[in-house]
Amino acid sequence: MKTFDIRSFAKEKMIICAHRGVWTGNIPCNSLPAYDIALAQGADMIETDVTASADGELFIFHPTQEKRQLGLDIDIRTMPASEVKRLPMVTLDGTPTEHTLLTLDELFEHLKGRCYINVDKFGDNPELIVRKIQQHNIADQIIVKSPPKASSLDVMESLAPEIQYLAIIGNYNSDYHAELMSRKMNYVGLEVVFAQDDAYIASDEFIERVHNDGRLIWGNSILYNYKKLLAAEHSDDTALTRDMDIGWGYFARKNFDIVQTDWPLALSLYLEKTGQMYKK
16 A cells, blocks of 8 residues: 655655646546546646535635636635535636536545645635544645644644644745744645745755755745746746746756646656656
8 A cells, every 4th residue: 555754755756746636628627537637647746725615515626716617706605515516617718517526525535545635725724624634534645735824823733733734935924934843733844935036935045944854845836827926937837938947947956845836747757857856
């Protein structure tokens, strides 16, 4: 049976995380086919968003994206689960598909024993998500992620000190590492978000400091808004339209442990071809 130890795994290779799976054509994001395709294309981890219905059912869905992903001007957070489950997801052209929204239960059962799972939007429903992780006995595969708000950290300490937690930080809270280290929780690392290469949280000094403390660094090559850079110019767009060494090679050279991408196959092929997949 496959075992999961993300710290040890990160010492061997760069971890490729597929943002909402791989989705295009008739296959919508955050669907089982999108996740299966991502794994087939070399992803080690899938990233997923979680939203709760009015009666507390957890769905794999990015909050506020109903118009784009369901084609309806609604808010599933105000609807009962029975109604949400009947809603078909739509293509990027707005055409209905045969796919409906997944529940977190369905996702966990489908991916149990197969890959690492990053649960984003954890801070919106921390207690509900923690209960599901514990019910499915899947904690070794899960990394929950949120900005390091006190409410989320308190939940981790009181209800789930064993569950792996990754904090999202930007320049505005770049010194949060020390406080997270002092918390009684399974703090595994940081997602660093920066618009300029000279940001302290992207510096060799900061990355080495975090690594020396036994924690991981997560970077984003995804770019869903060109006006809001997540890793300066080092993005999927840069890699695929200009220069892969600038877009993706940067993360390998800087010793990032996890890279989130919308193009796992292309990233995997690049890392293999350039000998940067596995750490020396």
